[in-house]
Amino acid sequence: MQRNAIPLVLCAVLFAAPLCARAAVGSKPPEEGSVASVYQQQNALFVPGQFTLEPGFTYAYSDSNALTLNGFLALGAIFLGNINVSKVTSNIETFSLQATYSPTDRLQLGVAVPYLMRQSTYESVGVQGSTTQASEQTVRNGGQIGDIAMLLNYELIGQGHAYPAIIWNNQLKSPTGRSPYGIQLQTQPQNNNLSFPSSLATGSGVWSYTTGLSFIQTTSPAILFGSLSYTYNFERHVPNINSQPPSAGGDVLAGNLIGIGFGTAFAVNDKMSLTFAYNDAISQETRLRPDGGAWQNVVGSNANAAALALGVSYALNSHTTFVTNVMVGLTKDAPNLQVSLKVPYAF
Known part of the structure; x- marks a missing residue:
């Protein structure tokens, strides 16, 4: 499995946006669009009969470097x-x-449909056996649908003066994107040190179910929020699990994932709010089992993706909100930079 397929799952942590609010202070957010936006981002705003359509765009950039030594140390230096x-x-x-x-x-x-366009550039020294000359290879996909998700959020406890609102969040994701399993590795003719995939994945390749709780509490002028989730990946049989010939079918058991997040938001005025948050997603190693064989761990497939996020939302009117978010990775498994824009519209 490609290691760079991991950010596809991790890049799904984004901030949504807002609309109108309901009820009184202490049990529900006030009517200001800026506060309602924060509640909407945390899946804590429920308006009976309301339909929301939310187009969005996200750009994620990441890079990684590796140094491989094949030899020995003479004279200690x-x-x-x-x-x-x-x-x-x-x-x-x-x-x-x-x-x-x-x-x-x-x-x-709800339902969420992503469409991904990916480009990865692989660089390595070793042209014609040289340890100084480098070459590169760029792999692109022309755009493809990702994993479609079905959503269900339910408010277990409404917010009170002394306790937060608690929302039960559920997501079922289908493997509609291009699977990372079975993608073949190729070697550049002029540089046998440079290996690269023939194509790029746009999905996880397996069915997954995520469940968790989110919490939100208004403590004027700030709003506190947090979340805890667990993602279970279902075992699935795929026609090819090898990255090099020959092809071999087998079972895939992607590593399950624990997600945590917390932060605070401030309503600058009745239209604009600022959000500061920390998010972390920790996944176990993926396991593969060739047909007729035993389970094997995919070395290096576990990950810890932590990031800091800054969000700004602006309520254009009672139906539309403009939401931007910038995330900066804190660990090597998280994207270095992720920028998102969403414009929810409520009917």
């Missing part, structure tokens, strides 16, 4: 052997469309 320096740079543009509907003041149903 001189390295004798081959040195290979490689770099991978990835750019992912995601166009998304999410639709939600609240049949009651506690229940929200």
Whole structure:
């Protein structure tokens, strides 16, 4: 499995936006669009009969460097052997469309459809055996649908003066995107140190179910929020699990994931709000089992993607909100930079 397919799952952590609010202070957010936007971002705003259509765009950039030493250290200071320096740079543009509907003041149903365009550049030294000359190879996909998700959010407890609102969040994601399993690795003819995939994945390749709780509490002038989630990936049989010939079918058990997040938001005025948050997603190793064989761990497939986020939302009117978000990765598994824009419209 490609390591650079991991950010596809991790890049799904984005901020939504807002509309109108309901009820009184202490149990529900006030009517200001800026505060309602924060509640909407945390899946904590339920307006009976309201339908929301939310187009969005996200750009994610990441790079990684690797140094491989094949030799030995002589006299405790001189390295004798081959040195290979490689770099991978990835750019992912995601166009998304999410639709939600609240049949009651506690229940929200929705569906989210992503469309991804990816480009990765692989660099390595080793041209004609040289340890100084480098070459590169760029792999692109022309755009393809990602994993479609179905959403269900339910308010377990409404916010009170002494306790936060608690929302139960559920997501079922289907493997509609291009699977990372079975993608073949190729070697550049002039540089046998440079290997690259024949195509790029746009999905996880397996069915997954995410469940968790989010919490939100108004403590004027700030709003506090947090979340805890768990993603379970279902075992799935795929026709090819090898990245090199020959083809071999087998079972895939992608690593499950724990997600945590917390932050605070401030309503600058009745239209604009600022959000500061920390998000972390920790996944286990993926396991593969060839037909007739035993389970094997995919080395290096576990990840810890932590990021800091800054968001700004602006309520254009009672129906439309403009939401931007910038995330900066804190660990090597998180994208270096992720910028998103969403414009929800409520009917």
